[in-house]
Amino acid sequence: MNFLLGRAAGKALRPIARLPFMLRRFCSQMDDSGNKNQRIYVLMNQEIASKPKPPSTEVGTEGGRTKKGFEPQTFVSKHFHMDNEEIFAFLRQAGLEHKLWPSGEIVVKWCPLCPKPHESKRDNAWTLNFRANNGAFMCFRCSSKGSWFDFKRLLAGSSEPEVSGPFTEANPSPLTTGPKRGREAQYASELLAHIRHQNFLDGRYPEVASYITSPGPEGRQLSRATLEAYKIGVGTETFTNEEGERVELPVVYFPMFAPRSSKSKKEEVDVQSISNSNVRLVRNKVRAIGREMKHFQRMEPSPGFWGLFGLNVVPADAEFIVLTEGEYDAMAVYEATGLPAISLPNGASHLPVQVLPWLERFKRIYLWMDNDEVGRENAAAFAKKLGVNRTYLVQPLRGEPNPAKDANDALRAGQNLLEIITAARPMTQDNMTTFSEMRHVVRNRIFKYSENLGLQSEYFAWFNAKLKGFRRGELTIMTGGTGSGKTTLLSQLSLDFCRRGVSTLWGSFEVKNEILMTNMLMQYANTNLTTEKEKFEHYADEFERLPLFFLKFFGSTEVDKIISTVEYAVYTFDIGHVIIDNLQFLLSGQGGRGYDKFDLQDDAIAKLRQLATTRNIHVTL
Numbered sequence: 001m002n003f004l005l006g007r008a009a010g011k012a013l014r015p016i017a018r019l020p021f022m023l024r025r026f027c028s029q030m031d032d033s034g035n036k037n038q039r040i041y042v043l044m045n046q047e048i049a050s051k052p053k054p055p056s057t058e059v060g061t062e063g064g065r066t067k068k069g070f071e072p073q074t075f076v077s078k079h080f081h082m083d084n085e086e087i088f089a090f091l092r093q094a095g096l097e098h099k100l101w102p103s104g105e106i107v108v109k110w111c112p113l114c115p116k117p118h119e120s121k122r123d124n125a126w127t128l129n130f131r132a133n134n135g136a137f138m139c140f141r142c143s144s145k146g147s148w149f150d151f152k153r154l155l156a157g158s159s160e161p162e163v164s165g166p167f168t169e170a171n172p173s174p175l176t177t178g179p180k181r182g183r184e185a186q187y188a189s190e191l192l193a194h195i196r197h198q199n200f201l202d203g204r205y206p207e208v209a210s211y212i213t214s215p216g217p218e219g220r221q222l223s224r225a226t227l228e229a230y231k232i233g234v235g236t237e238t239f240t241n242e243e244g245e246r247v248e249l250p251v252v253y254f255p256m257f258a259p260r261s262s263k264s265k266k267e268e269v270d271v272q273s274i275s276n277s278n279v280r281l282v283r284n285k286v287r288a289i290g291r292e293m294k295h296f297q298r299m300e301p302s303p304g305f306w307g308l309f310g311l312n313v314v315p316a317d318a319e320f321i322v323l324t325e326g327e328y329d330a331m332a333v334y335e336a337t338g339l340p341a342i343s344l345p346n347g348a349s350h351l352p353v354q355v356l357p358w359l360e361r362f363k364r365i366y367l368w369m370d371n372d373e374v375g376r377e378n379a380a381a382f383a384k385k386l387g388v389n390r391t392y393l394v395q396p397l398r399g400e401p402n403p404a405k406d407a408n409d410a411l412r413a414g415q416n417l418l419e420i421i422t423a424a425r426p427m428t429q430d431n432m433t434t435f436s437e438m439r440h441v442v443r444n445r446i447f448k449y450s451e452n453l454g455l456q457s458e459y460f461a462w463f464n465a466k467l468k469g470f471r472r473g474e475l476t477i478m479t480g481g482t483g484s485g486k487t488t489l490l491s492q493l494s495l496d497f498c499r500r501g502v503s504t505l506w507g508s509f510e511v512k513n514e515i516l517m518t519n520m521l522m523q524y525a526n527t528n529l530t531t532e533k534e535k536f537e538h539y540a541d542e543f544e545r546l547p548l549f550f551l552k553f554f555g556s557t558e559v560d561k562i563i564s565t566v567e568y569a570v571y572t573f574d575i576g577h578v579i580i581d582n583l584q585f586l587l588s589g590q591g592g593r594g595y596d597k598f599d600l601q602d603d604a605i606a607k608l609r610q611l612a613t614t615r616n617i618h619v620t621l
Helices: 002-008 021-028 037-050 084-093 148-155 190-201 206-213 224-229 327-337 353-361 373-386 405-411 415-422 435-448 459-467 486-499 513-525 532-546 559-573 581-586 597-613
Strands: 096-099 106-108 128-130 137-139 233-240 246-259 277-289 296-301 320-324 341-343 364-368 392-395 504-508 548-551 578-583 618-620
Touching: 037 137, 084 096, 084 106, 128 148, 128 246, 128 578, 148 559, 190 224, 190 233, 190 277, 206 233, 206 246, 224 327, 233 277, 233 532, 277 578, 296 373, 320 327, 327 341, 327 405, 327 415, 327 559, 353 373, 364 373, 373 392, 405 415, 435 597, 459 578, 459 581, 486 513, 504 513, 513 548, 548 581, 559 597, 578 597, 581 597
Parallel strands: 320 341, 320 364, 364 392, 504 548, 504 578, 578 618
Antiparallel strands: 096 106, 106 128, 128 137, 233 246, 246 277, 277 296
16 A cells, blocks of 8 residues: 555655645545545555554653654444544534545544644645544544544543553553553463363363253253363362352363464464464453352453453354353354354453454454343443444344343253344444334333333342432432532442443542542442451452443543543443542532532533433433
8 A cells, every 4th residue: 555655656665644745635636436546545544444553662652652643542443333423523622623525534624633833834734534434533744543532532631541440451452451460461371271171071070061061940051062162171269258268169261262463373283272273372261150159250360361262163264253241152152053152251341442353354243142231231332342234233032932131041941043143133323213123122121121120229229219220321410418428329339230240430539549449349348358358359359350440530620531531431441330429529620609610510510411321321420
């Protein structure tokens, strides 16, 4: 591509970012007759949506900026779709003059990211391009590029994500969350995984094999061939129970894989390895057997790298894939249909952006989430992240008297999984719908009326009685005097829903995060860990696995900056519940007195209410 553009400019291999202004303008104004220059410009625009690269480590970089401009930090699929009006609205709000070019790209007159003054020169104008219906940007003057979420953060003055969590995940991509632990991420041991898989093949730990192969309500009904294909392992692991005691439990090891690089594909695979020439083992999910024991689970090693369970069974030339909520569900699909199936690394709570590049090659993705409130809500969010036009949502068949909760339940109930998958349909993109299209949704709301009122609290009956449960797309305002317990109540409610799979983002502008986390951990443990320190490790391990994140802001902060960060978190971490504690500290010192302060609060609440609606999240204020 660079060669072609260089020839067009009269110089071989001239970098795209240095193309003369007149050439870019000439290429953009070509008609749609299919001539060569128009095709060259289309190729040039494809560079805007190129895959993100890790931030440069060269000396002199700052805040994601290198000598070549800002580099992408948040991966967004080329299949991701957003309304152009959202781009226009944000550019208008930011005061950036823009227009729509004949090529379909949205272009800004003066790039706000360029470090050098524009000086109103014609050659410095109209260099910042946005890909239509995607938002990926690139400036041909300063070479800054990235996703729509990167641009909004940069414009808000933040080049790094202002979100942290109680855990850390090291990844091949530049995006990480949480405080550094001072330890580098490790890869899982191939030899140990081989031994664990051999344990299964040799019939060791028969109670584990019985659980995953037996039919009935307590078994998983999976064949030996399927379990061999997925390279599962068996054994025992030591966990800490609620009493702080060390207990040894029978477990299943679910190996998680990542694609090999082109270079490593040429390397010879060790015979004592469960990896193959296309993928390599990066991590294991360790889970105790039995539904009542599933809270005894962990990832190893920690910190580690993201991986996908089942990626090793996907053919290199596969054009479609089934993506399920859990590991047993993926194996159930493979068992019943022979279709390549993988599972989400964190269940319903999160689809990490780090694994999205591995799914780019598939023309169609069948997304099979659990048939419950959390699964249905997150299915829509995941479909948007994967690309609504290629993501087909798998749902119970119309008229099914006893719809299964998940794929493994459907297998054990003797249902036709292939028929269920082939009946899947993509999310509609039109502004209209029909009853036929929504019939299964309406049926579910009628047959499960009480469940669809909202996610019920397990701790507060009065909350369920008054508000009927937790629902997305709403704003809740909680008021009370100083010291009345607002933060304590919100902490307990957030833990309640977070424990049920609702990814939660806390914005604490009054209490520092380390204090809030300490209090929430003791609430989660329902005990005073300062006097029962032996229980810390058990509850800390469980707390660490919650889909719980925290804003790094503290004290007075601009509302627009908060909203920009929340939108980034909704995309990246699949946030469903945002808590702002509290509005007074958030807005302190920003307005005057009397009506000015009232207007400031009114404007903030209006923006947060709109955020809840447009992003389909629940905002608690």
